[in-house]
Amino acid sequence: MTTSVLIPHLADAMVRVTEKAAIAAEALAGRGDEKAADAAAVDAMRTAFNAVDFKGRVVIGEGERDEAPMLYIGEEVGTGNGPEIDIALDPLEGTTLTAKAMANALAVLAIAPRGGLLFAPDTYMQKIAIGPGYPDGVIDLDASPAENITAMAKAKGVDVSAMTACVLDRPRHAEIIESLRGAGARIHLISDGDVAGVINTTNPATGVDLYVGSGGAPEGVLAAAALKCVGGQMQGRLIFRNDDERKRADRTGITDYDKKYDLHELASGETVFCATGVTKGGLVDGVVRNNGLIETDTLVMSSADGMVRKIKSWHRA
Numbered sequence: 001m002t003t004s005v006l007i008p009h010l011a012d013a014m015v016r017v018t019e020k021a022a023i024a025a026e027a028l029a030g031r032g033d034e035k036a037a038d039a040a041a042v043d044a045m046r047t048a049f050n051a052v053d054f055k056g057r058v059v060i061g062e063g064e065r066d067e068a069p070m071l072y073i074g075e076e077v078g079t080g081n082g083p084e085i086d087i088a089l090d091p092l093e094g095t096t097l098t099a100k101a102m103a104n105a106l107a108v109l110a111i112a113p114r115g116g117l118l119f120a121p122d123t124y125m126q127k128i129a130i131g132p133g134y135p136d137g138v139i140d141l142d143a144s145p146a147e148n149i150t151a152m153a154k155a156k157g158v159d160v161s162a163m164t165a166c167v168l169d170r171p172r173h174a175e176i177i178e179s180l181r182g183a184g185a186r187i188h189l190i191s192d193g194d195v196a197g198v199i200n201t202t203n204p205a206t207g208v209d210l211y212v213g214s215g216g217a218p219e220g221v222l223a224a225a226a227l228k229c230v231g232g233q234m235q236g237r238l239i240f241r242n243d244d245e246r247k248r249a250d251r252t253g254i255t256d257y258d259k260k261y262d263l264h265e266l267a268s269g270e271t272v273f274c275a276t277g278v279t280k281g282g283l284v285d286g287v288v289r290n291n292g293l294i295e296t297d298t299l300v301m302s303s304a305d306g307m308v309r310k311i312k313s314w315h316r317a
Contacts, residue, residue, distance in 0.1 A: 007113065010085070011272045011300055013052045014109060015311055018276035019296045021045040021091045021107035023315065025278045026287035030101030037098045041091035041107055041278075046070050049077035049087075056111075059119050060088030060218040064248075084114040086269075088222045094193045097279060104193050104281035109274055110225030116269020118221050118261065121248035124239040125217035127194070130210055131201040132231040141235040141260055145176050145212050146183035152209060153185075160184040165210040166197045173213050180212075196283050198223035199275070199299075202230045206282055214239060224266035226273040229301035230308060234263040273301045284310070292317050 024044035028037040042062060049056055056078040061071045071077075071089060078085075087109060092098060094105030110117065128141050128148065138155050139148045145165070153160040161184045167173050169189040177187055188208055190197050194215040200208040220236045227234050237260050240246050246257065276298040277284035285297035294315040301308045 007083075007085075007111065007270045007272055007302070007304060010052070010054060010083075010111060011274070011302055014111060014272055014274045015276070015298050015300055015313075017045055017048040017052070018107040018109055018274045018298060019313060019315070020048040022276035022278045022287055022296055023294055025092045025098055025105070025107060029098050029105075029279060032099050034095040034099045038092045038095045042070050045089065045091045045107065045109075046077060050079070052078050054078040054082040055080055055084045056087050057085070057114065058089065059086045059117050060221050062091070063122055085111050086114050086117045087111050088117050088218065088225060090195065090219065090222060092278065093195050093219070094278065097192050101279060102191075103279055103286075104190070104196055104283070105278035105286070106193065106196060106281070106283070107276045107278060108195055108222055110222050110267070110271055112225065112267060112269035112271045116267065116271070117225065118266045118268075119252040119254075120217040120221050121238070121245065121252050121254065123217050123245045123248060124214050124241070125220040126214050126237045126239060127198070127220050127223070127234065128210070128212045128236075129198045129201055129223060129227060129234040130232055131203075131227075134233065136233070139210070139233060139235065141237060145179040148212070149180055149183050149185045149210055156209075161186075163209045164188050164207050165212060166190060166200055166208045167211075168192075168194050168197065168213045168215055170213070176213055195219045195223050195226070195275070196281065198234070199226050199283060202227065202232055203283075221266050222273075224263050225271040226275075226301055227263055228267045228271050229273055229303040229306065231306070232263070234266065236261045236266060271301075271303045273299075275299045289317065
């Protein structure tokens with residue numbers, strides 16, 4: 001069996017991994033303790049990984065080894081039997097959302113054959129992303145937000161006023177928001193969770209056409225892995241605020257600090273992406289506990305066959 005076959009074959013196992021992490025995190029939802037919720041998700045995800053027959057290596061994780069006791073960058077997980085797989089993960093995307101029992105917290109991961117995901121340092125990244133159906137090159141990270149949304153509207157055959165851009169609600173994005181509104185587009189602001197923000201562009205039901213702004217580079221790789229499954233477009237460029245962040249890039253083998261990465265450089269291999277809801281959100285429902293059963297809702301995608309599906313599971317409490 002080749003690696004390309006083994007990647008989608010691992011999809012069901014990865015669903016179980018994100019389900020376990022989501023269930024563990026949700027038990028602490030609304031309790032005001034971000035660190036405890038994140039730690040519970042990390043521990044559950046690591047335990048679930050170690051029951052899977054593969055040679056897993058974390059390339060996007062909770063941080064470098066000195067900063068993260070579990071699921072650190074470079075950590076090996078799995079039984080050690082089976083294919084060599086690289087993993088990008090965020091056991092709890094939305095720690096604040098979970099602590100406050102707010103919507104859209106997720107347990108997220110992506111896998112690819114060894115070397116198939118960008119080994120991104122824990123810095124910020126400029127990002128622009130759209131879903132499928134547009135001609136190649138319709139967006140450009142170096143163009144203004146207004147120029148990008150106008151080009152998309154033209155390609156779609158609609159007025160700019162019919163377009164919606166998703167932007168993380170941060171002061172640093174004031175100019176982006178002004179540019180988009182100046183062009184006549186609508187803005188959908190989100191408080192946290194830019195992986196979900198990018199994925200919203202893939203689902204017509206969300207009404208989101210474009211995601212643009214800066215956020216974590218690791219989350220950028222996760223989002224790229226999801227977009228690759230459905231044929232979207234994405235560009236990213238790392239942002240370095242100080243020499244320490246440049247040294248982090250050096251340790252991952254990145255030497256061109258100004259490089260503009262496209263989707264297939266962020267996720268070069270075949271990918272599987274899984275996201276299980278911790279709290280209820282637009283992408284998936286959150287964990288529900290009822291009469292001794294725990295219900296989970298997971299979005300899973302595979303680039304090998306373009307498969308996108310939602311999985312409802314019930315677990316004994």
